[in-house]
Amino acid sequence: MQDIAYLDPRSGQTWSLSEPRWCGPEGQPLLLTDLPGIERGQIQASERSLWRYAAALPFQPVERISLGEGCTPLVKAEWSGAPVRFKCEWFMPSGSFKDRGASVMLSLLRDQGIKAVLEDSSGNGGAAIATYAAAGGMRAKIMVPASTSPAKTVQSRSLGAEIELVPGSRQDCADAALAQSNRIFYASHNWHPFFLQGTKTLAYELWEDLGFRAPDNVIVPCGAGSNVLGCGIGFAELLRAGQIRRMPRIFAAQPENCGPIARDWLGEDEADPMPTVAEGTAIAQPLRMAEVLEVLRASAGGAVLLSESEIIRATRGLAGRGFYVEPTCAQAAAAFGRLLEDGQIRRDETTVVVLTGSGLKATQRHAELAGVAL
Numbered sequence: 001m002q003d004i005a006y007l008d009p010r011s012g013q014t015w016s017l018s019e020p021r022w023c024g025p026e027g028q029p030l031l032l033t034d035l036p037g038i039e040r041g042q043i044q045a046s047e048r049s050l051w052r053y054a055a056a057l058p059f060q061p062v063e064r065i066s067l068g069e070g071c072t073p074l075v076k077a078e079w080s081g082a083p084v085r086f087k088c089e090w091f092m093p094s095g096s097f098k099d100r101g102a103s104v105m106l107s108l109l110r111d112q113g114i115k116a117v118l119e120d121s122s123g124n125g126g127a128a129i130a131t132y133a134a135a136g137g138m139r140a141k142i143m144v145p146a147s148t149s150p151a152k153t154v155q156s157r158s159l160g161a162e163i164e165l166v167p168g169s170r171q172d173c174a175d176a177a178l179a180q181s182n183r184i185f186y187a188s189h190n191w192h193p194f195f196l197q198g199t200k201t202l203a204y205e206l207w208e209d210l211g212f213r214a215p216d217n218v219i220v221p222c223g224a225g226s227n228v229l230g231c232g233i234g235f236a237e238l239l240r241a242g243q244i245r246r247m248p249r250i251f252a253a254q255p256e257n258c259g260p261i262a263r264d265w266l267g268e269d270e271a272d273p274m275p276t277v278a279e280g281t282a283i284a285q286p287l288r289m290a291e292v293l294e295v296l297r298a299s300a301g302g303a304v305l306l307s308e309s310e311i312i313r314a315t316r317g318l319a320g321r322g323f324y325v326e327p328t329c330a331q332a333a334a335a336f337g338r339l340l341e342d343g344q345i346r347r348d349e350t351t352v353v354v355l356t357g358s359g360l361k362a363t364q365r366h367a368e369l370a371g372v373a374l
Contacts, residue, residue, distance in 0.1 A: 004058040006030045006193065009291060017058065020112040022186045029287050031193050031233075032058055037241030038204075040212055050100055050201040056237060057104065057197055061111035065136035069099040070201060074209040074352070077321065080337035082347035085215070087206065090325060090358035094155070097199070097356040098128035101189055101226060104198030106132045109187060115139065117187035120177035122148040122170070123280055124357055125189040130161035141184060143177045145170055151364065171285070190224045190287050196233060199226050203234025206352055207244065214244040216349035219339070221331045221356055222252035222261055222303070223281035225292035232295030248352075249345070250301040252292065253335035255311060258282040261292055262303035277365060278311050280328030280357060302344060304335040312369060319366075324359035327369075332356075 005014040008024050009031050015021060024030055035058065042055040050070025054060060072091045077084055089097035106129070109117065116139035119129040126142040133140035142156050146165040153163050166173040177186065189195045206215060214235060220227040231250050238244045254262040257276035260283075263269070273284040286292065296302060314334035315327045332353045339345045359366055367374045 004035060005033050007033045017112075020109060020114055020185065022181070022188065022192045029191060031196065031291070034240070035237055037237030037239075037243065039241055039243060040208075043208065050103065050198070050205070053201050053204045056201070056204060056234075057108070058194075059108065059111070061107040063107075063111075064103070065107045065110065065132050066103055067093040067099070067131070067135055069093060069103050070205060072205070074206070079317075079333055079353070080340050082336075082340055082351075084336060085350070085352045086323060086333075087202070087352050087354045088323070089202070089354055089356045090329075094124070094127045094131040095358040095361055096124035096128060097202070097227060097354070098124045098189060099131065100201055100230075101195035101198035102128035102132040104201070105187060105189075105192055105194040106136055106138060108194045108197070109185070109192075110136055110138060114185045114187070116184050117141070118143070118177055118180060118184040119188055120144070120173050121189065122152050122173075124361065126153070126161070127155045127159075129187065129189065130156035130159040133161065134159040143173055143180075145173045149364070189226065196226060196229050199230025200234035200237070201230075202227065202354070203231045203238065207235075207238055210350065212243065214238070214246065214248045215352045217249045217251060217301070217339075217345050217351040218354065219251045219253060219332045219335050219351065220354045221278070221281050221329045222254050222292070223283040224286045225252070225261060225288055227354060227356065228252050228292050228295050229288060232299065235299075247299045250295055250299040251335060251339060252296060252301075252303040253331040254281055254303065254305055255331065256305045256307050258284055259303075259305045260284060261286055261289055262305045264289070265293060265296060265303035266305065268305070276311075277308055277315070277327040277369075278306075278331050280326060281331065302339075304338050306331050306334050306338070310334045310338070315366075315369065318355070319359070323355060325355050326357040326359060326362045327365055328362075329354070329356040
């Protein structure tokens with residue numbers, strides 16, 4: 001097998017994994033060269049975490065940083081009058097799907113000699129990096145916009161991460177992190193290709209959950225697109241390994257108020273971003289937009305733009321069925337209803353709706369929706 005390497009997907013240039021990198025020499029985002037995928041016999045069945053798929057990773061760290069992430073419930077339910085399977089990704093140590101990426105990324109980086117990491121995130125990404133840095137004995141610095149509610153950073157602070165408040169917008173915060181990346185390794189969940197190696201384990205897990213077959217459709221809430229890309233990478237590896245006959249159709253759900261990927265897919269005009277209840281996906285300038293769109297094309301999937309009222313109804317509807325999740329991830333359920341209505345998917349197909357974050361992450365927002373004063 002050819003050695004795995006960092007890859008600039010837009011030029012085809014590669015670099016050895018022997019040197020830790022988070023971007024190319026010109027600041028371009030990187031992926032990894034194609035991995036061959038694994039067969040069911042290569043699953044470490046005794047391992048109760050995403051590390052049961054360790055053979056699918058680019059290399060094996062001497063010691064893993066793991067808190068039992070992965071192996072989340074796949075729950076049969078009904079939504080919009082049709083059967084559906086909800087993948088409950090908030091059943092993770094830090095409360096969101098980003099633990100998959102954080103566990104794998106920090107395990108591999110620590111193995112490469114990285115001892116301290118920098119991240120910019122006011123939400124789930126920062127919490128996941130802080131969690132796994134603490135578990136792995138690494139130092140973490142999380143940069144957040146100064147306007148961020150203290151309630152959103154208390155989790156990272158409690159885990160020992162250094163928090164730096166940056167004046168200005170979310171983009172100003174990202175720019176400030178880039179400016180510090182020459183002093184501390186930038187282990188951004190949006191930038192580093194190892195993070196996607198963690199999110200791809202969702203595809204392997206769904207394959208195993210469904211009796212070693214692929215679902216017909218996977219619907220995910222989408223901001224920067226790490227779950228879209230992870231599913232694209234993982235299912236492509238399973239196809240390459242001859243373990244599935246075809247890719248599932250992958251659909252991205254975004255808010256109308258800030259949905260650049262869905263707008264591009266649907267051919268709609270660009271729009272200035274506006275506040276949204278789905279704040280976890282409010283990414284105005286996705287770093288890997290071209291690659292996300294390619295996954296949607298290659299899988300024959302698509303994208304859905306959702307109104308604020310649709311997202312709120314889905315959030316309340318899920319809570320009424322026992323699924324207490326962030327409005328951000330309720331978008332995926334709302335998108336399922338829309339895709340059914342539009343005839344893009346059928347009720348007799350196997351559809352997985354990925355629920356990415358706990359409602360405990362959005363207590364203030366749930367209080368507002370319920371008309372309760374905190």
